[in-house]
Structure formats: structure tokens, C-alpha cells
Amino acid sequence: MPMFAAHSWPGSSRARTRTTAPELHQATDPPPSAGVARTAQRQDVWDEAGRLTPADAPHVTLTLDPPADAPALCRMWQVAEPLADSGDVHQRSWALPPLNARRWTLRITLNDRPPGPLPTQRIVPSPAYDIRRTGDEAVTLDITL
Numbered sequence: 580m581p582m583f584a585a586h587s588w589p590g591s592s593r594a595r596t597r598t599t600a601p602e603l604h605q606a607t608d609p610p611p612s613a614g615v616a617r618t619a620q621r622q623d624v625w626d627e628a629g630r631l632t633p634a635d636a637p638h639v640t641l642t643l644d645p646p647a648d649a650p651a652l653c654r655m656w657q658v659a660e661p662l663a664d665s666g667d668v669h670q671r672s673w674a675l676p677p678l679n680a681r682r683w684t685l686r687i688t689l690n691d692r693p694p695g696p697l698p699t700q701r702i703v704p705s706p707a708y709d710i711r712r713t714g715d716e717a718v719t720l721d722i723t724l
Contacts, residue, residue: 646716
């Protein structure tokens with residue numbers, strides 16, 4: 580697992596209190612040797628008047644290379660039910676449900692469908708794999724408002 584993943588994410592003590600775009604950048608900026616590529620892009624949010632406006636912080640994607648051990652990340656971040664599901668009809672992409680940390684939302688994307696037999700548990704319309712049993716690798720961390 581990249582060293583970076585253990586200390587710098589929106590739920591860690593270092594990033595938990597970050598609320599501005601520069602603070603998010605600082606909290607998610609990986610060291611050069613961490614094996615993490617960081618990209619940021621503008622995101623829009625709905626304001627109180629129902630208008631779509633630019634958010635005050637970007638959508639940040641951290642791409643892990645090599646991938647991180649997803650069950651280990653879930654244990655470290657105290658994810659109670661790490662159930663991976665697919666939101667696309669062809670089940671080509673797999674992720675864990677979003678984790679909330681103050682104003683940030685983190686979504687862990689897996690490298691592939693979790694291994695093992697088809698589970699009976701479902702998150703409609705997808706089977707729900709408990710990665711504590713199946714294991715898998717996390718390849719991206721998406722951080723949004």
C-alpha cells in the first residue's frame with residue numbers, strides 16, 4: 580500500500596479539518612515517491628437558490644500505482660460494511676459506497692470485479708461483494724464536496 584494512503588485522505592486527522600481548495604490540495608498532495616498521481620478538476624454544486632454554481636474546491640482523483648490493498652484501507656478508515664458494487668449495467672467498474680468525512684466525500688474504486696463466487700447479497704442492481712472476504716485492490720480515490 581502506498582505510504583501516502585495511510586495518512587492523507589479526507590477522513591484522516593490531517594485532512595479532516597480542511598475546508599478550502601488550498602487546504603484540500605495540501606492534504607491530498609502526495610510526496611513524489613508515494614506512487615500516487617493527483618488530478619483535480621472543477622466541480623459544480625447546487626446553491627440554496629437551486630442554481631448550479633462552481634464549487635469552492637475541485638474534484639480530486641488520486642490514482643494509486645501500485646494499487647492499494649482495499650480491505651486494509653477499509654480497516655484503517657473503519658469502514659463498517661465494505662461492500663463493493665457496480666453502478667454500470669456491464670459491471671465493468673466496481674467501487675465501495677461513498678464515505679463521508681465532514682464536507683468531503685471519498686469513493687474508493689477497485690481495479691476489477693472482486694474475486695470469488697457470485698454473492699447472494701445485492702445492492703440493486705448489482706451483487707454486493709464483501710471485500711473483507713474477497714479482497715481486492717483500490718486503484719483510485721475520488722474526493723468531492
